[in-house]
Amino acid sequence: MPILMFYKFNSSMKGKDHAKIIKDGLSKTLVFYYPLAGRIIEGPNRKLMVNCNSEGIMFIEADANVELEKLGDSILPPCPYLEELLYNEPGSVGIIGCPLMLVQVTHFRCGGFVVGFKVNHTMMDAYGFKMFLNALSEIIQGASAPSILPVWQRDLLSARSSPCITCTHNEFDEQVESKIAWIAMEDKLIQHSFFFGNKEIKAIKDQLLEPGYGSIGRFELLVAFLWKYRTIALDINPEENVRLSYVVNVRVGPQKMELPLGYYGNAFATPAAVSKAGLLCSNPLTYAIELIKQAKNQVNEEYIKSLADYIVINRRPPWTKSWNFLITNDAILGLDEVDFGWGKPIFGGVDRSPFSFASFFWSFNNNMGEKSIVIAINLPQQAMEKFQHLIHNLTSKNVEKIQLTSKI
Secondary structure, three states, rough: OOOEEEEOOHHHOOOHHHHHHHHHHHHHHHHHHHHHOOEEEEEHHOOEEOOOOOOOOEEEEEEEEEOHHHHHHHHOOOOHHHHHHHHOOOOOOOOOOOOOOEEEEEEOOOOEEEEEEOOEEEOOOOHHHHHHHHHHHHHHHHOOOOOOOOEOOOHHHOOOOOOOOOOOHHOOOOHOOOOOOOHHHHHOOOEEEEEEOHHHHHHHHHHOOOOOOOOHHHHHHHHHHHHHHHHHOOOOOOOEEEEEEOOOOOOOOOOOOOOOOOOOOOOEEOOOOEEEHHHHHHHOOOHHHHHHHHHOOOOOOHHHHHHHHHHHHHOOOOOOOOOOEEEEEEEHHHHHHHOOOOOOOOOOEEOOOOOOOOOEEEEEEEEOOOEEEEEEEEEEEEHHHHHHHHHHHHHHOHHHHHHHOOOO
């Protein structure tokens, strides 16, 4: 998971060495998060384990011969300077036997800097990573220990002694024909970011929601909208099954499980809503919303146990990629608020999705200071142009063109 956090020059911290302070803070934080200093090994049935050998994480310091402000909006996903700001040190890429975290601090001529993190997702989810960053921030600013002590206890979400699949897990289903079609286009994907502020959200509600539907959150509304119009842009055969895999955090909400406060491992499920492409594209947006709600509501303790059993029985199966859209709301984490002493970053989040079929939601303040959501989408060139056209028509309130374009 490549994560970049950009910080402006802060005159109150003039003369302070960004890299040294962060490096010292990391060394102290890793005392508490000691598994991150180890290496992953693979056991029988592809079971992953951590060898706590204290080999350490990787740390890089660099200088950029440019002012931060010169980069403009290029700091947003997909940042064209990712390879410079998060160097792929030989031996740092992979899962087995590689460093579990790489950190790079890059200084700009203006006194600003960027902290880049490359995190092994098998060790922690976004919630766990934010917990780690909070601990790092607290220790850098003088705390002797994190306010929330990390908890390992991975056995809490392990498979049962007699694994038994009791629920449907559509996120792993994949048809051979669909897989072949996806693979043929996967290396042709490009990524582009889209901004959704109050104006865009209002346009979606006003034009695409049926009157009297009721209240709906911004995230659920955007997820349904993106799923439908991404499918339209891809021009998928109406009889093909398409999926929306929705990341559900099992630490909170109705699906909450009894996990310790400091648990920083992966604690989420990705239930998938399924529809024929033709039905998704021709029906009102509320059709997609209801499918997503049904998928989300099936997540309970039994579903999580069944998921753990499914993964063990099928030896760590991958998510289906073909006509699947994996989406997660990481805007609520507040990576744009992590303060190491220099104030809040002007942007903090995943630079680009490591999964070609996935998108992440991140918070960003636009030029008017309005808190917006930025989303990076992966599509082939022609589909991307069509998707951009759909977005433009929607935000320009050209309803007739949207309705005509959305027919399959």
